[in-house]
Amino acid sequence: MEVRVQNIRKEFGRFPALEDVSLDIRSGELIALLGPSGSGKTTLLRLVAGLESPTEGTIFFGDEDASKKTVQERNIGFVFQHYALFRHMTVLDNVAFGLKVRPAKRRPAAADIRRRALDLLELVQLSGLEKRYPAQLSGGQRQRVALARAMAVEPNVLLLDEPFGALDAQVRKELRRWLREIHDRTGHTTIFVTHDQEEALELADRVVVMSKGAIEQVGTPDEIYDHPVSPFVYGFIGQSNCLDVTLANGEIWHEDRPIGLRAGNEPDGAAALYFRPHDVELIDGCGGCLAGLVTASRRVAGTRHLELDLGRTHPPVEIELPPERAASTDHTRIAFRPTRWKLFRKGGRKEAPPIEAEAPVLAATGT
């Protein structure tokens, strides 16, 4: 079922947790709400669930206005961060709970409930553990029980709050792949909250990046990574460098020299230049470039990470190079230029669209 969030505002006491948030979620989509803690992602999830009610705004399930409905009426499946399994019930009873509490006329027969619960346990690969109690399960197993329990009610939408947050790295990776499989097989519209960008980018069809109670960007993992629309997204997703630069006559200057990049018809003034460590090229002879002293060099798997000191008060810049290109660069001065970069004007980033360049600007100014 498609879910539309329209102009939602939520205040706790007098603190706004969400401000004017709108989001369209397509039917059958697996979508991630990604952001640092305090960004409002869990609040948004709980609003969709009906566990909180919005201060303003509407939430549609399909064409129906769900915002006035109670959590029970919305028929959602919610997986809690710490699973919230009923500890005095067996695994089977936990999964069957949502069906057992239905009013008599909508409740399946006892045998059907049992069969359905067992089917779900098979789907989440827990067959044979139906008589166990939650305390007798590992973290990953509890997670799966929680998911089976949420799916038992055939929910309109499946909501997961930090589904892998309490698991160790190995189990986390496994469950991530497994959740994707389950989603592809069952086709539930699924929203999950995470602060782990790797998780969001790997698992989701689309990622919603949130910060300070607002949505920064919505897009596929590729769009989010390759075309961040704000400094926040650039900084939050993946590695990035930020340089204070100035624009003069369409040229970009870092401190007292042009760096060989042009920014079209932009007006003069201060700006911030963002680029990723791996989107750089080394250049011989500096006719418009960035140059710095290598202060640290680390080999990480297939690439070499270099830390460069660009001088003065600037924090070090990190670049990544193929190891063969970065050989014998220790404590030497190297010149480079970003191949993909973005400019954000200082102040009021909303008003000024970012200036983007993907190919190196070869027309270096002659100095």
Next chain:
Amino acid sequence: MAHDAGYAPDTLVTAATSETRLSRVVLTIVALGFVALFLLLPLATVFIEAFRKGAAEFFTALGDPETFAAIRLTLLVAGIAVPLNLVFGVAAAWAIAKFEFKGKAFLTTLIDLPFSVSPVISGLVFVLLFSSHSLLGPILQSYGIQILFAVPGLVLATVFVTFPFVARELIPLMQEQGTADEEAALSLGATGWQTFWHVTLPNIKWGLLYGVLLCNARAMGEFGAVSVVSGHIRGQTNTMPLQVEILYNEYNFVAAFAVAALLALLALVTLVLKTALELRYSDEIAASRRH
């Protein structure tokens, strides 16, 4: 020896509790001696005194009509007060642990009030409220309702004094458990009542049981507050603790200690019951705390 050269595992293990053997023995003796002197000795004295003139005399004393009436009254008062406090306690704990509202801290403090106020004053409050010179007393009397020097007064005083037991036992437990289980039940379509019966109540049942047992022990043993509102009408408004005092003041020591022994026995049964349940369901209790 070669295999344990370099380190001695035993000393490593006990490093955290490095008291000498002597100080451990001394501490144990002090603790046990204290328990024996202040708990076991008085208890034993009660039973010895009760049976000083033999079992026959003991049962004759309990069979006395006034004493028998006191026993019945005590059971009646506890039988009304404990269920009331069970409901109040669960409601109060639920409100405090699961909801955010203004005046929550004040309510929490208020629940402790009966613990911090002397029981005599608690009793006096009801005398001031319901006596014939008060505001409420004459009105109720005109409808033929007698509060003071009757069962209602005894129940009110007992409810007041024993109110904190259930709530105090449940509040920390429910706060620790949080609201996620309830939210999970609601999200699965359960109604409020279903959530309470199938999720909340099973989660708190052990704490609730302890609270009720303690509440019951205190309800039967309460002296001060009950003494003030009772009026000491023989065979009518004397509960067991009051009857003990009367018998003792009349130098009827065997009877006094017989009733006291019975009262002590009720307390002991409560404790034994609690321990037995803990042993019987230790796995389940441990499981419900872990998770």
